[in-house]
Amino acid sequence: MPTDQNPDPATTSHPHNGGVPRIQFEDVVKKFGSTTVLEGLNFSVDRGERVTLIGPSGSGKTTILRLLMTLEELTDGYVWVDGDPLTHDRRDGKRVELKPKQVSAVRKRIGMVFQQFNLFPNMTVLQNIIEAPVHVLGQSTEQARTKALELLDRVGLGDRGDAHPMQLSGGQQQRVAIARALAMDPEILLLDEVTSALDPELVGEVLGVLQDLAATTDITMLIVTHEMQFAQDVSDRVMMFDSGHIIEEGLPAKIFSDPDNERTRQFLQAVR
């Protein structure tokens, strides 16, 4: 598996979990009513690894991100984050649901950027960013504000802190959403089709921010995208999904130029 296997121990907050994967899906089953989306899915993601999930719509990619963010409930199986159970633990061989407080403790390590941005329209840009650091992490407003301004600078919006989301373009809103997720210092960042709702001319500015983020941090990223060039640029690994199963995975260079699986080949031809 092509990843940086030696993340700087000083920047990882769980050094005791040395050999444990950052994310592990174990026999994950997800059903919506009578429709089975994931049927016993197993995979793991290493620390600092960037993994892109590709595949036709309905293949379960977004469901995987939403399960990690606890926006959907697991039907069966386990999700582990740094070896810690996310929503269900195994005790004496039995599957036990965790309490909301325990879930929240692990979930705080995960951030998510959504297709529809989902900024809070009743708050300014700055309030959006400091809301969770102040009310979840317990930072002082001043502390959170300083950090928020740094992050806004980083996404190229240093002067828009007092604007309301509705006054910004889609691309700007999405960059604020990225800053908002980063303000929580996540170890894992989930990117769910973050450019799909944008006008074509605004896609570049958002991908630019993400490319910079990938180059300058060791945040683990799980990416669902239709931007194949971006996927190829930032990913360490690509997983091709079909009907809830990983049908092929490997280096982006390999998958995108010379996939082994006929289904992958067809899919890539169709999206290009």
Added chain:
Amino acid sequence: MWENELFFEAVPLLLEAFIKVTLVVTVLGTLIAVVLGLVWAIAVRELPPLLAAPLRFLVDFIRMTPLPVHLLVIYYAFNSLSAMTVGILVIGVHYSTYMAESYRAGIESIRSGQWEAATALSLPASRTWRAVILPQAIRNTLPSLGNWAIAMFKDTPFLIFISVPEMVTRAREFGGQHFTYVEAMTVAGVLFLLASYPTAVLMRKLEKKLAY
């Protein structure tokens, strides 16, 4: 026969009843309804189903039964309470069930992405409600709350059932004493209009101002 003298005689009398009773009942009743309505709307969503179902039934029950019945039942069941107190409480609770529906609609109009963003940021439920959902939901609900407050105001004459001396009760007494009801009732009607029309206009302005 219309008599101007009676009309002007009725004005100060009914104005007093209007201010001391009708207005007091409406303002306090609205306060009760605005707060309780929000409590119902949030509780039905947040309580476990076993508790939410009976609460929903109770709220529906109150909403679907007539106000005069509530007034009479509570008035005779709790005879230690003054008629005025019963009037304020009953009308407030009755309208809280209408307002709960308005709040519910306002809350449901918030896109699921807002809840999801709050979850992704690990905001606790209380903070999600206070900082994210309610500021947006109430903005959508406010015009409808205003309409319910005006409707409540117009329902205060029902207090006649428990002999609260509100404006229409007094107008009726006045009419009985002078063997003609038209003048006093006209005064009452004009006073209602003078109060509700500007309120409605104000609500419409507020609604426009609050739009994103």
